[in-house]
Amino acid sequence: MNFLPLWRYQNQLIDGAIITLELTVIAALCGLIIGIGGAVALKGRATFLRWLVRGYIELFRNTPSLIQIFIIFFVLPSVGLKLPAFEAAAVALSLYFGAYSVEIIRAGLDSVPRSQIEAGQCLGLSGWQVFRHILLPPALRNAYPAVTSQFVLLLLGTSLASQVAADELFHVAGFIESRTYRSFEVYAVICAVYFAMAMAFKALFALISAAAFRWPRRR
Structure with missing residues (x-):
């Protein structure tokens, strides 16, 4: 084992890690917006909209995310919509993350007992006040662990973007391996970087959870 040949590619590795983080954050934010909108639609009265979201x-959720990336990157240009590799991967991963977020957020909203909502209405609170003070806080706390776990899976899933030549971390690893022929060393380093990023996000999410959801749970 010799890791020294990899040292001269440290800038490429840093750039690849940054692009991976950018892709993850963009897809997560867009996916959460989709998730919130989809969850609201599922709880609404518009039947057609509910079926559309379903x-x-x-x-x-039942097709490989790699195929979704391929369709957006390779198929959409045939109908006049051509996206660069990074943007195509971001769109595909946002839609993928959004599909899971819809169900996670819906489950969080459904976890709040109906009696709590009715109690707020009996106190004369408006619909927004019931949502803001009674429904939203426990729903966020209940959905938070699943959302953060899905975020970590999204981070690891960004490696699929390498298949359309997006310059994220795994694509950089393939470039370095083709230049150094040090397969074990390259992918050992890449594995360590992914692991470090995942653990850092888990620690960050744990701190956020401790700060934001400190009120006691009902026994």
């Missing part, structure tokens, strides 16, 4: 969830 179809979207089933489609993206």
Whole structure:
């Protein structure tokens, strides 16, 4: 084992890690917006909209995310919509993350007992006040662990973007391996970087959880 040949590629590794983080954060934010909108639609009264969201969830949760990236990057240009590799991967991963976020957020909202909502309404609170003070806080706390776990899976899943030549970490690893022929060393380093990023996010999410959800749970 000789890791010294990898040292001269440290800048490429840093750039690849940064692009991986950017792709993860963009996909997570867009996916959460989709998730919130989809969860609200599922709890609404518009039947057609509920069926549309259900179809979207089933489609993206039951097909490989790599195929979704390929369709956006390779197929959409045939209908006049051509996206660069990074943007195509971001769109595909956002839709993938959003499909899971819809169900996670919906489950969080459904976990709040109906009696609590009715109690707020009996106190004369408006619909927004009931949502803001009674429904939202426990729903966020209940959905938070699943959302953060899915975020870590999203971080690791960004490696699929290498298949359309997005310059994220795994794509950089392939470039370095082709130049150094040090397969074990390259992928050992890449594995360590992914592991470090995942653990850092887990620690960050634990701190956020401790700060934001400190009130006692009902026994």
